[in-house]
Amino acid sequence: MLRKNVWRFLPLSLIMLFLTGCMGEENLTALDPKGPAAQWIFDNMMLSLYVMAFVSIVVFVIYFIILAKFRRKEGDNELPRQVHGNTAMEITWTVIPILLLIILFVPTIVGTFKFHVNADPSQYEDNLYINVTGHQYWWQFDYEEEGFTAGQEVYIPVGQEVIFELNAEDVIHSFWVPALGGKQDTVPGIQNAMYLEADEPGVYFGKCAELCGPSHALMEFKLIALEQDDYDAWVEEMQSIEEAEQPDEALASDGYEVFEEQSCIGCHAIGGQGTAAGPSLTNFADRQMIAGVLENNDENLEAWIRDPQSLKQGNKMQAYPDMSDEDMEALIAYLRTLEVRGADQDY
Ligand code: HEC
Ligand SMILES: [Cu+2]
Structure with missing residues (x-):
């Protein structure tokens, strides 16, 4: 009976497994990092995977050894020796997890501080500082220092730590460019900030990662990383447009x-x-x-x-x-x- 029920879940789990591959756009993934913040997240993920694999292997090996070695032998009807508490073992299986947690804890904390930034342009005069505002269901990017605004597509130069100040107009959204870094909420009335850096030029997919209304799933944007020269040229072009002009054609x-x-x-x-x-x-x-x-x-x-x-x-x-x-x-x-x-x- 139980076995039958278990098999019933197999097709479902296979479908789930395949659907996880349907995230679509090729670089909407955190598994192919293209910048230091994303690399740090990826490395941490791998580290915890190795720690988990190590724990699983050790536990399963001991489990099967014990299963084989201490199973009831033929003709042996004695109750085995009853043990209650073993100080050496208790200490061992308390200390090992503590050590493993320290291994996970240290790089996590170091990175958290390294990648934390404050929402304060005066602290980052040498960095490009972009004001991001999440709206239901689109993104506004204000280049305040440069004096212009961009919608839906945010341009940055490669190889630079770019500060993103995160604001929201209406409800809570979350700013996420998976190939470049982690997510951070944009909250009405609160300024959060993060920094992202792109190692190579390219178009990186971004998404709102906080349920914000019926079209939340469609709140997508692009981050376009250009070589410094191309980026400078782009800024100049954007600055040159002061108002809507009637074309000749x-x-x-x-x-x-x-x-x-x-x-x-x-x-x-x-x-x-x-x-x-x-x-x-x-x-x-x-x-x-x-x-x-x-x-x-x-x-x-x-x-x-x-x-x-x-x-x-x-x-x-x-x-x-x-x-x-x-x-x-x-x-x-x-x-x-x-x-x-x-x-x-x-x-
Ligand atoms: C009441 C305000 C309003 C008016 C009026 C309006 N729009 Fe929009 N428009 C929006 C909003 C808000 C969005 C973003 C929608 C979203 O993605 O959630 C948008 C999006 C767009 C987009 C897509 C922009 C992008 O970055 O991808 C285009 C193009 C556009 N509007 C053209 C027009 C044109 C042309 C007109 C006039 C005929 C017009 N809009 C009038 C509010 C308005
Ligand atoms: Cu949103």
Whole structure:
């Protein structure tokens, strides 16, 4: 009876095992660290795995030896010698776990202090200091010192300790770039901070790791690490855009007018103009994703503008279901002009 029930769980456990591989995006993983903080987490994880393996092996070996050696022999009907307490053994199995805990404790504490930072720009004048704000369901990145804001994609130079000050606009979120470091909560009214460093250029996936509403699972972002020169060029481009400008090209120029008429700017900043009720669109055309989760192509963009709720439930973007096709086409053409990296971007 029992055995039958146990087998019933086998398919379920296999499904679970396979599903754990379905995390999707290739570097949304903490098992392939690409920066010192993530490396420390990974090393600690491996250390505890080795400690656990050591304990399991020792316990199982002793268990099977005892099972074989002391099992009841044929014709032996005596009650074995009854032992109550053995000081030497008691000490042994108290001291060994204490030693093992010390082995785990020391690197954990050392790393915790090493990677702790305070939310205080004046302490980190030599570091890039980025203000992160979690919103239901998107991320705002303020480069205060540099004087601009970015939405959804945060750019950093490689090989530098970048401080992220973590804030929240509405509810608690959690900022997490698994390939680069641990998670930390963004809490309304409290400033947390962490630092991340990327060893190599690349696009790193980030995710909100704290249940924050119906679209929590879609609250994704990218961290883009560039070589220092490329990063400096990017900063310069971002700084050069002060406000929304009407493009020369006819269609995009009409689109600019639609953008103004529909008060998109009321929620979306371009350069220093507009508010942060929605992600800044200064470099929207450079984005890989729309709203963090949809591939950035015209079809998805139209679908997003017409009916954002069906794509990301509970988000705060206004819907424009009745916009004419002409206006939509022009608007998209305008949004496509919002780029700073140009066609030669290589991420
Ligand atoms: C009421 C405020 C509001 C208005 C008005 C508004 N939006 Fe949005 N928009 C948002 C919010 C909030 C988001 C982020 C949604 C999310 O991801 O949770 C967003 C997201 C977007 C995105 C995706 C941005 C990204 O970084 O991926 C685009 C593009 C966009 N809006 C375009 C527009 C356009 C074009 C208009 C005008 C026709 C417009 N929005 C009007 C609030 C608004
Ligand atoms: Cu969130």
